[in-house]
Amino acid sequence: MLDQAQIDRLRRTDTGGYPVLSVYVNLQPGPESLRNLPARIKDLLSQAESSSEALPRSQRLSIRGDLQALSRDVGRFGADLGHGVAVFRSSGAGIDEQFALPGPVRDRAIVDAAPYIRPLEAMIEHYQRYCVAVIGRRFGSIFRFSMDQLDTWEEMRDEEIRKANYGGFSGYEEQRVRARADEMAARHYRHVAERLTELRRSDGGFDLLIVGGSDPHVAGLLEALPPDVAELSAGTFVIDPGTMTPATVLDHARRVAGEWEVQEEHRLIADLFEAAASGRMAVLGLEETCAAVNRHSVEVLYVQAERTTPGSTCVNCGRVTCEIGSTCSVCGGPLRSIPDVVDRLSESVRASGGRVRHVLNAGPLAEVEAGALLRYQDPMVDPT
Numbered sequence: 001m002l003d004q005a006q007i008d009r010l011r012r013t014d015t016g017g018y019p020v021l022s023v024y025v026n027l028q029p030g031p032e033s034l035r036n037l038p039a040r041i042k043d044l045l046s047q048a049e050s051s052s053e054a055l056p057r058s059q060r061l062s063i064r065g066d067l068q069a070l071s072r073d074v075g076r077f078g079a080d081l082g083h084g085v086a087v088f089r090s091s092g093a094g095i096d097e098q099f100a101l102p103g104p105v106r107d108r109a110i111v112d113a114a115p116y117i118r119p120l121e122a123m124i125e126h127y128q129r130y131c132v133a134v135i136g137r138r139f140g141s142i143f144r145f146s147m148d149q150l151d152t153w154e155e156m157r158d159e160e161i162r163k164a165n166y167g168g169f170s171g172y173e174e175q176r177v178r179a180r181a182d183e184m185a186a187r188h189y190r191h192v193a194e195r196l197t198e199l200r201r202s203d204g205g206f207d208l209l210i211v212g213g214s215d216p217h218v219a220g221l222l223e224a225l226p227p228d229v230a231e232l233s234a235g236t237f238v239i240d241p242g243t244m245t246p247a248t249v250l251d252h253a254r255r256v257a258g259e260w261e262v263q264e265e266h267r268l269i270a271d272l273f274e275a276a277a278s279g280r281m282a283v284l285g286l287e288e289t290c291a292a293v294n295r296h297s298v299e300v301l302y303v304q305a306e307r308t309t310p311g312s313t314c315v316n317c318g319r320v321t322c323e324i325g326s327t328c329s330v331c332g333g334p335l336r337s338i339p340d341v342v343d344r345l346s347e348s349v350r351a352s353g354g355r356v357r358h359v360l361n362a363g364p365l366a367e368v369e370a371g372a373l374l375r376y377q378d379p380m381v382d383p384t
Ligand SMILES: [Zn+2]
Pocket: 314, 315, 316, 317, 318, 319, 328, 329, 330, 331, 332, 333
């Protein structure tokens, strides 16, 4: 299964100056997608071939070797790989890696100086680790999912409350029995909350907590959570524990997490736009964002997933820009073209200790393509 360590390893691979061919293929079953798979792969590879024509001869030969190897081996993009597949190849640098993807991906083939890993990063961010607790009066089921798959499932049971024969009791007795039942339920919610807290604070942890069951029990459990666990709560759902399976629980969790993600992205982007409007601690727009990244002043980079814009890097001063041309407008050094400016910005922000957020849902960021929260205010240039 795809994980951050694999992505980091790929990012650190020494390419020895050879270009890397990165191919992403969508395998999500659909009326079209699988039937025409060989034709789609052929298209992608011929796109990659034409984009490598400008490379120096030794690099072009390396890419040609990769393209030929992949066209001979279309079978490796088989549907058994999940929803999508990513292949990274560089015969010159000795790279041949393949990853099954947990979700659908846009078809693309990119030739660049390094593996093109932005779609993998976006995927890791999107498929968070969910912890789902289904809670009843005296039992609790805790499921943990990562990358859209079940990791662990455990059950908890607290002692049964003895059935009371209310008929034989006075009103006072009946009240006492009810109070006792409430107390037992509260204790059960606390037990489940303690276990969730343990899981949250353990090595694996989780990113989102989703609680299912009938309303009173869900409310009871949420109330029993300590603040550091409660703050991960992404939402709740109603489910009949008698008929649930990990698959139905995951369906509910996906829906809740999807809604949470839309709202969370909406909130983050609203904050970004507000910061940009009210002061100088944020920038919007791809070229402005490039400038901030080049100054190493970006704390959080926000990019719209699935969008790529070609641009250049300066071989001399290292700046990343949307400019296309042969010389750097700042230092006059030679420019080298890159297939995706945002990918290079992401690498640069990570290298200087900042974070990158991929925004998946359409919204105002899509219009400006990228934006950033800055680490510090840029110094005033105006000498007065
Ligand atoms: Zn330059």
